Amino acid sequence: MEPSSESGMCKRARRLRSDAEQNRDRIIEAARKVYRREGLGASMASIARAAGVGIATLFRRFPTRMELIAAVFEEPMRRNRDAAVAARDEESAWEGFRGYVETVCGLQAVNRGFAEVLTMNYGTAKVLERQRQEAFEAFTELIGRAKREGRLREDFSPEDLPILLMANAGVLGTVGDAGPAASKRLVGQMLRAFSESGSEPLPPAPGPKELFRGMVRQRRIGGG
Amino acid sequence: MEPSSESGMCKRARRLRSDAEQNRDRIIEAARKVYRREGLGASMASIARAAGVGIATLFRRFPTRMELIAAVFEEPMRRNRDAAVAARDEESAWEGFRGYVETVCGLQAVNRGFAEVLTMNYGTAKVLERQRQEAFEAFTELIGRAKREGRLREDFSPEDLPILLMANAGVLGTVGDAGPAASKRLVGQMLRAFSESGSEPLPPAPGPKELFRGMVRQRRIGGG
DNA sequence: ACACAATCGGATAGGGCATTCCACTTGGTT
DNA sequence: AACCAAGTGGAATGCCCTATCCGATTGTGT
Numbered sequence: 001m002e003p004s005s006e007s008g009m010c011k012r013a014r015r016l017r018s019d020a021e022q023n024r025d026r027i028i029e030a031a032r033k034v035y036r037r038e039g040l041g042a043s044m045a046s047i048a049r050a051a052g053v054g055i056a057t058l059f060r061r062f063p064t065r066m067e068l069i070a071a072v073f074e075e076p077m078r079r080n081r082d083a084a085v086a087a088r089d090e091e092s093a094w095e096g097f098r099g100y101v102e103t104v105c106g107l108q109a110v111n112r113g114f115a116e117v118l119t120m121n122y123g124t125a126k127v128l129e130r131q132r133q134e135a136f137e138a139f140t141e142l143i144g145r146a147k148r149e150g151r152l153r154e155d156f157s158p159e160d161l162p163i164l165l166m167a168n169a170g171v172l173g174t175v176g177d178a179g180p181a182a183s184k185r186l187v188g189q190m191l192r193a194f195s196e197s198g199s200e201p202l203p204p205a206p207g208p209k210e211l212f213r214g215m216v217r218q219r220r221i222g223g224g
Numbered sequence: 225m226e227p228s229s230e231s232g233m234c235k236r237a238r239r240l241r242s243d244a245e246q247n248r249d250r251i252i253e254a255a256r257k258v259y260r261r262e263g264l265g266a267s268m269a270s271i272a273r274a275a276g277v278g279i280a281t282l283f284r285r286f287p288t289r290m291e292l293i294a295a296v297f298e299e300p301m302r303r304n305r306d307a308a309v310a311a312r313d314e315e316s317a318w319e320g321f322r323g324y325v326e327t328v329c330g331l332q333a334v335n336r337g338f339a340e341v342l343t344m345n346y347g348t349a350k351v352l353e354r355q356r357q358e359a360f361e362a363f364t365e366l367i368g369r370a371k372r373e374g375r376l377r378e379d380f381s382p383e384d385l386p387i388l389l390m391a392n393a394g395v396l397g398t399v400g401d402a403g404p405a406a407s408k409r410l411v412g413q414m415l416r417a418f419s420e421s422g423s424e425p426l427p428p429a430p431g432p433k434e435l436f437r438g439m440v441r442q443r444r445i446g447g448g
Numbered sequence: 449a450c451a452c453a454a455t456c457g458g459a460t461a462g463g464g465c466a467t468t469c470c471a472c473t474t475g476g477t478t
Numbered sequence: 479a480a481c482c483a484a485g486t487g488g489a490a491t492g493c494c495c496t497a498t499c500c501g502a503t504t505g506t507g508t
Contacts, residue, residue: 017454017505043495054457059497119398121439157429160413162439163395163406170394171387174343182387189384189417198422205381212386215345241475241484267465278487283467449508456503464495473486478479 024061027051031072035113039173040069042113070125073117077131080104080118084135088142094151097142098191098200101161105168105187109180115169119162136161153196164190175214181206182214248285251275255296259337263397264293266337294349297341301355304328304342308359312366318375321366322415322424325385329392329411333404339393343386360385377420388414399438405430406438 016024030051034042044065048058062068083103090096108115122128139161146152164187171186172179184203192200240248254275258266268289272282286292307327314320332339346352363385370376388411395410396403408427416424 019505020455023456044497045495048457055496056457056498056500057455060455063497065496119394119439121436155426157409159406159429159432159435160409162435163410163429166395166398166406167391167410168394170343170392170397171390173394174390182383182390185381185384186387186391189414192422193413193417198416202379205383205387208383211383212345215343215386238484243475244485247486268467269465272487279466280468280470280487281485284485287467289466451508452504452506454503454505456501458500458502460499461497462495465493467491467493469490470488471486473484474482475484476482478481 020061023051023053023057027053027058027061027068028071031068032113035069035072036111039112040065040116044068066122066125069113069117069122070127073114074127074131076107076111076114077117077128077135080107081131081135081138084138084142088138088145093142093145093149094195097146097152097194100139100142101164101191102187104165105183108165108168109172109183112172115165115172119166119169151196153194156194160190160194175206175211178206178210178214182211244285247275247277247281251277251282251285251292252295255292256337259293259296260335263336264289264340268292290346290349293337293341293346294351297338298351298355300331300335300338301341301352301359304331305355305359305362308362308366312362312369317366317369317373318419321370321376321418324363324366325388325415326411328389329407332389332392333396333407336396339389339396343390343393375420377418380418384414384418399430399435402430402434402438406435 015021027047031042031047034047034050038046044058045055047068048055051058058068062071083100087096087100090099104118108118117128118132136158140158143152143156143158147154147156167190168183168186171182175182181203182205185205188200188202192198192202239245251271255266255271258271258274262270268282269279271292272279275282282292286295307324311320311324314323328342332342341352342356360382364382367376367380367382371378371380391414392407392410395406399406405427406429409429412424412426416422416426
């Protein structure tokens with residue numbers, strides 16, 4: 001709509017003082033790391049600590065947690081949209097589809113915060129919502145092509161993607177070390193279900209030991 | 225092993241005083257309700273309040289959260305095991321398989337606490353672990369039959385069930401009202417992937433509006 | 449070099465939670 | 479009826495979190 005900046009670099013009315021600008025960058029960098037490891041539930045205090053700034057500095061720059069999340073995940077969300085657009089334009093629609101699904105789920109596997117961002121709807125974070133919307137639209141077009149190609153089942157629905165993302169986030173959040181393996185297995189099964197031929201290869205299942213060991217204490221319910 | 229009670233009624237060394245016994249029952253009943261609605265993260269205080277007893281009474285009876293969880297979910301877990309055994313003994317292995325998977329995932333949909341219990345490994349809660357183990361063994365036998373029947377894919381692994389349970393819990397925990405619909409859809413897709421023919425019917429996908437509306441504020445990150 | 453507004457960060461208020469403590473009450477036995 | 483160990487509930491403690499306040503510091507335009 002507006003011709004204004006997409007990158008959101010100069011939205012604020014006034015430019016920050018140079019030291020403040022540097023602190024802002026340090027906060028975002030620290031938050032990126034903390035969110036990646038701990039998810040969006042990480043405390044503001046721990047992020048300030050990791051950034052080496054005072055609590056007040058963090059809150060001055062990002063009065064709500066949402067603003068920090070939006071700043072941190074704007075770039076990953078943009079890359080996600082770019083991936084969806086690239087997939088839409090691939091020659092083989094099915095290959096584009098499969099590749100995109102695997103890519104997004106793989107990103108979730110290495111970034112817990114991003115996994116959560118992808119499965120949430122923050123009405124307030126317009127930047128994120130717009131990019132999610134654009135990715136969704138590109139993906140929807142891709143679906144049409146893949147169906148016409150005869151490789152994607154006719155009854156696949158665009159909503160199956162967010163459902164898969166939520167499912168994948170659930171697996172990743174529950175099981176610890178075996179998360180990536182379990183996630184790959186889930187995605188492989190789902191792709192089988194989506195494909196017209198049903199002959200997709202399936203990644204190996206994680207062993208029961210790894211799986212159950214990972215389940216211990218993943219959610220902090222405090223077993224003792 | 226021991227000839228002692230399976231129901232765990234009289235484990236404690238001494239019998240409780242009658243009023244204490246009544247309070248114990250009230251606590252379990254209240255916890256059952258609270259856990260069903262809010263999941264295992266519910267605070268001890270809120271359970272005591274719901275039970276109409278003091279905090280201290282709750283902690284005296286159940287010194288750790290785990291003991292309370294074990295007491296509350298012993299019966300549901302037993303029913304789960306019974307369902308697995310019944311499925312194993314069904315005439316059509318595939319029907320038993322499909323029915324069991326749908327049943328368990330349906331239980332998750334109506335009971336958030338149970339959904340979490342099914343996706344955790346509490347080393348300390350022997351009662352629960354044993355029933356999980358027994359259910360898992362019955363299920364594994366069922367898998368063998370269903371494969372010999374030619375209805376279940378050869379590369380299905382027993383670990384695919386816990387993975388599905390975690391995935392389903394993720395969907396249910398993320399999306400609010402549309403949870404049951406999204407869960408049914410996920411389970412339908414997975415059953416398709418599991419079945420040799422791939423011709424399983426698919427429940428309808430929830431509409432995008434319901435799905436995205438449900439995603440708002442499901443996780444308490446506090447949008448403002 | 450100076451002045452001052454922007455910025456900083458520790459301190460602090462306020463709330464929720466798990467867990468313990470303790471003075472009081474009560475069921476059950478004699 | 480009387481006794482008392484078992485049981486009770488609420489207050490107290492300690493931890494972690496969000497969010498705000500305020501005196502001290504510092505970048506920057508002149």
